[in-house]
Amino acid sequence: MxxxxxxxxxxxxxxxxxxxxxxxxxxxxxxxxxQAIAGGSMNYLPAVMSNPExxxxxxxxxxxxxxxxxxxxxxxxxxxxxxxxxxxxxxxxxxxxxxxxxxxxxxxxxxxxxxxxxxxxxxxxxxxxxxxxxxxxxxxxxxxxxxxxxxxxxxxxxxxxxxxxxxxxxxxxxxxxxxxxxxxxxxxxxxxxxxxxxxxxxxxxxxxxxxxxxxxxxxVITSDFGTARPATRTEYVPWPPAGFVPYQVVFGRWSFALHNGNFSNATITMSQNGTNIPVTKETVATGFGENTIVWIPQGYNHSSSWAQPSADTTYTVTISNVVVNSQNRSFTYNVTVINPNQ
CATH class of the missing domain: 3.40.33.10 (CAP)
Incomplete structure (x- = not known):
């Protein structure tokens, strides 16, 4: 780049x-x-930062x-x-x-x-x-x-x-x-x-x-801008990520980034236990970090925080018709929203 x-x-x-x-x-x-938390301390920050498992x-x-x-x-x-x-x-x-x-x-x-x-x-x-x-x-x-x-x-x-x-x-x-x-x-x-x-x-x-x-x-735009892309957990970077995610860091806008993906004609499907969840696709815009598609699930808006779940709740997301190196590709992953206090 x-x-x-x-x-x-x-x-x-x-x-x-x-x-x-x-x-x-x-x-x-x-x-x-x-807000302050009971027993909150930064004293062990160096140890945590050096081994973020x-x-x-x-x-x-x-x-x-x-x-x-x-x-x-x-x-x-x-x-x-x-x-x-x-x-x-x-x-x-x-x-x-x-x-x-x-x-x-x-x-x-x-x-x-x-x-x-x-x-x-x-x-x-x-x-x-x-x-x-x-x-x-x-x-x-x-x-x-x-x-x-x-x-x-x-x-x-x-x-x-x-x-x-x-x-x-x-x-x-x-x-x-x-x-x-x-x-x-x-x-x-x-x-x-x-x-x-x-x-x-x-x-x-x-x-x-x-x-x-x-x-x-x-x-955020530093001397690292445009350098070789390092490896990530998966080739794509969604938020919320695939896997278990505390509801406190799940927001109304969901996103899926793929550095070499063209999302102009991409579609999003989202479901919970086989039931489709309608989504609103935001206008695709390039030029902010990696190429990304953004959407908002039904029941939420751009300023929403995610509702506290009564039990772990898994959502299946499929992004289709993503053009990568002139080929259409699809990506499917699961996000399980949790209450970390349960």
Whole structure:
């Protein structure tokens, strides 16, 4: 894949906004603020990160992974040292950045790809971008020099980052995976988080202070963009993934990515215990990470979280008429939505 122009890169990254219309994109519902959990601790993060074992087809393994990877990133103090009023981007605590990384890698490992690390240069630039978004209470991938707290580094990061206004930290990461709003029908934020080539990313986070909205900038178009695609668990990358999945991370929009797939005429069928579930296919859009098809099952919408199941519930998904190297192919897989607390 050739490296895109600056303009095209900017177009590729969409915006998540809380109750704010920007460039025709709106997400009226944002992910909830993270809540502290009993006994939550980041002390064992290095050990967990160095040995992230997961068997997606083993229910207990998935439950353990949710407990050890997802939940510990809740309720961590941001420790921000900056100030919107004085244009001081500041920093967040190492524990907070670790929590964000833990959340990103939870989704990546569940999706069947390698974990990423945080790059300090990307972090620094993303922090400048997040400050600009917060201070100006707006989102832009190409902020003008007239913006308060403008910096060239912040502008660079804005053009290469997922952007969120009204949510920061791990909550923003889950918000990107939810990708709510009519303007996010391509699930572009999700696709960048699940971009297999990425080895390192950056995060910038500015909390809500003194009337300014909180903001996250997740630096995702890095020097890894367009490099050779590494192996993934399967050749395709769906969300939710095939296997057991906690209902808390299943959202109204489902997606299926295949890097060399053409989904222009693809069809989706979805069923539960042999009963067909009607779906609404979103308009196919290329240019956000890997080629992807997105749909919404009946009973849900683009801002929905999945209903808590009373028992494990298996859905069968078939994607047909996918053109790969001039050949039509079909893919079938099962997703079992679980309550990890049962």
């Amino acid at each position: 050739q490296v895109a122009s600056t303009w095209r890169r900017s177009r590729w990254i969409s915006l998540v906004v809380t109750s704010l219309l920007v460039f025709g994109l709106v997400a009226p519902l944002a992910a909830q603020e993270p 997961l068997d997606i087809n083993n229910r207990q393994s998935v439950v353990n992974f949710y407990t050890n990877f997802y939940l510990p990133s809740e309720g961590v103090a941001d420790g921000w040292t900056g100030s919107q009023a004085s244009c001081n981007a500041g920093t967040t605590s190492q524990a907070y950045r670790d929590a964000i990384l833990l959340r990103v890698n939870y989704f990546r490992k569940m999706a069947g790809m390698a974990a990423v690390t945080l790059n300090e240069s990307y972090n620094s630039q993303a922090q400048q971008a997040a400050l600009m978004m917060s201070r100006n209470n707006s989102l832009s991938h190409s902020p003008p020099t007239s913006w308060a707290c403008y910096t060239a580094a912040g502008k660079t990061a804005a053009g290469k980052s997922n952007l969120y206004l009204g949510q920061i930290g791990p909550g923003a990461i889950t918000g990107y995976m939810l990708d709510p709003g009519a303007g996010n029908s391509a699930a572009g934020h999700r696709r960048w988080i699940l971009y297999p080539q990425n080895k390192s990313i950056g995060t910038g986070d500015v909390p809500s202070r003194s009337g300014y909205a909180g903001s996250n900038a997740l630096y």
